[in-house]
């Protein structure tokens with residue numbers, strides 16, 4: 001049995017290749033740049049030509065898929081990769097089981113209704129396609145000779161046109177790697193108050209994330225830093241939610257953290273039913289005090 005892994009980042013390439021090894025005898029990894037060594041039997045590098053858009057890699061990956069004929073496809077849950085996986089599945093007449101958080105003999109466990117429910121499903125067709133959340137294959141060890149091949153870019157019949165691009169503002173620490181994440185919510189009344197959260201990040205070597213309202217609308221934080229059903233799914237050792245009410249759409253992105261701490265001035269805020277430690281207080285008082293105590 002052969003597995004095809006499609007990943008954009010080195011961490012996902014490593015983890016998904018290790019996971020693929022538990023499902024198949026042969027692992028072929030397709031990457032778009034970051035290429036870790038020794039994690040697969042074969043690694044195929046797709047170089048996106050200047051001026052092209054990564055979503056258009058589906059035509060190139062389709063050619064790889066046709067040549068490799070895998071039985072299972074594991075895709076990193078990032079925008080470009082999900083778009084490629086969706087197109088591959090459509091061409092194969094299959095569907096994609098998305099947001100998988102656990103793989104077992106009974107099938108793939110994934111979240112639905114925005115994370116309120118979990119279900120276990122098995123792919124019915126000949127090929128199983130999954131997008132897999134980070135941490136699903138934690139502990140699995142990657143292996144393989146990792147023979148690297150480069151493939152020629154296959155331009156799709158109707159390519160996307162890149163109109164403009166700009167450098168994304170850096171969001172600080174890599175939120176996927178940080179042991180601690182401090183997340184800011186609408187409890188921050190002004191952008192300058194985010195410095196209180198940044199000061200705590202410095203003390204605990206944490207990354208700064210946020211709830212969606214702080215990116216869309218006020219635009220105080222980069223869009224790639226909001227946590228939740230339509231944003232990032234993080235599982236740090238410690239997640240410190242500050243001025244976040246605890247709506248389900250946010251909590252599904254952090255409820256696999258080792259420990260959730262909450263700071264909120266409303267003792268009835270729903271987050272206090274979903275955290276390990278809660279502190280009722282105004283973040284303008286609490287954050288400097290916690291930072292000073294640390």
Ligand SMILES: Cc1cc2nc3c(=O)[nH]c(=O)nc-3n(C[C@H](O)[C@H](O)[C@H](O)COP(=O)(O)OP(=O)(O)OC[C@H]3O[C@@H](n4cnc5c(N)ncnc54)[C@H](O)[C@@H]3O)c2cc1C
Nearest residue numbers: 185186187211212228229230231243244245250265266283
């Ligand atoms: C389809 C859909 C998808 C969505 N996806 C996401 C998603 O992926 N991620 C996400 O985050 N949201 C998402 N949302 C929005 C989500 O429903 C909530 O509206 C959002 O998470 C609320 O953000 P918040 O907790 O920061 O703000 P609020 O709900 O307004 O909560 C602010 C909290 O701060 C507290 N507070 C106020 N002042 C202070 C202070 N001085 N000190 C301490 N505490 C204070 C208040 O008591 C309150 O509990 C989605 C919504 C929809 C409809």
